[in-house]
Amino acid sequence: MLGAARLGEWDRPSSMPDGLATLVAGWPVINRSPAAEAFLDASGLIRVSNVWNLPCGAFPTDRPIDQHAGWAVARLADQVWKVIEVAPPHPRDGGRALLRDRAERLLQGRRWTGGDLEALDSLLRDSPVRHDVWLAADAGRERALKSLLKLRLVLLAAEAHPALPAPVVSVLADGPVLWMDSDAREVSDQVMAHSRRRMEVAAKRTARDDRQRGTDLKDGIAQAVQAVFPAMPDDVAHAAAARLAPGAIKLGRRPGTQAIVDCVAEIRLERWRQAVVNEPKVAARLAAMQARGDNNRVRKRFRDQRALERVAEEIADWRGSLEPVTSRWLGDAG
Numbered sequence: 413m414l415g416a417a418r419l420g421e422w423d424r425p426s427s428m429p430d431g432l433a434t435l436v437a438g439w440p441v442i443n444r445s446p447a448a449e450a451f452l453d454a455s456g457l458i459r460v461s462n463v464w465n466l467p468c469g470a471f472p473t474d475r476p477i478d479q480h481a482g483w484a485v486a487r488l489a490d491q492v493w494k495v496i497e498v499a500p501p502h503p504r505d506g507g508r509a510l511l512r513d514r515a516e517r518l519l520q521g522r523r524w525t526g527g528d529l530e531a532l533d534s535l536l537r538d539s540p541v542r543h544d545v546w547l548a549a550d551a552g553r554e555r556a557l558k559s560l561l562k563l564r565l566v567l568l569a570a571e572a573h574p575a576l577p578a579p580v581v582s583v584l585a586d587g588p589v590l591w592m593d594s595d596a597r598e599v600s601d602q603v604m605a606h607s608r609r610r611m612e613v614a615a616k617r618t619a620r621d622d623r624q625r626g627t628d629l630k631d632g633i634a635q636a637v638q639a640v641f642p643a644m645p646d647d648v649a650h651a652a653a654a655r656l657a658p659g660a661i662k663l664g665r666r667p668g669t670q671a672i673v674d675c676v677a678e679i680r681l682e683r684w685r686q687a688v689v690n691e692p693k694v695a696a697r698l699a700a701m702q703a704r705g706d707n708n709r710v711r712k713r714f715r716d717q718r719a720l721e722r723v724a725e726e727i728a729d730w731r732g733s734l735e736p737v738t739s740r741w742l743g744d745a746g
Contacts, residue, residue: 426507
């Protein structure tokens, strides 16, 4: 069965010579073979193709045509195709340019949905594949398939044809088959490559925007921390902002004064627990307690008390002339 088609740059096979493409484009009615790069006129008696003299006896010609010679136009007479003209294939670079142009038109003139791209990617991986099996894998594929068939990015073989590729024929015994010719596969590869590049750019942009939003959020929280503690060093304010940022993102708002005070007290307490043991007086007292046999809990309590005193002093200094603040970690720090 042949499908009616109009031949132009859009539908022209990439290997079809310019002269024969012009000839076919001038026919009032163009019938395109569903199985190979072949065209027949309205009468079915003139054929333009690069497929002749198949092993099964299909499309015999009155004189040999080398399979690498290119395309030929012939007229059917007495069950034999009388060769009128043989033309070399379109230059490979020119064919690639045709396919690039086709892909660009598809990308610029059509909105590709996620379902379209998923369907195309699946067919690139799996074709030839049974029509019913492929559709059953996803309920949304039927709509995408209609578009892909119309664009000739996928072909549907419903019955045997002598020019069908062997892999398609092997699947066709179980029902209609979806398959892709070389041109459709090349164009589809370009569409998918463009889509992947766009997704990568979008992902990088999103990550960059997220990082910038995170930086802006931390800077804003650091300013809020220094509004509570005007004399606090910048590095301490940013450390507190980094600790407070996840909670601010979750709640969708900046932390309140009490949350800031508690966070600062907690961070500084962690720091002073490590640093206070290096102070000479504290170190000497801890050594004496150990020599006296005081247990580890008693020594830790002494260390923590000294650390709390240092944190309370810091907080009072950073508050300056502002009223004292309290914290669940320190009690009254003023």
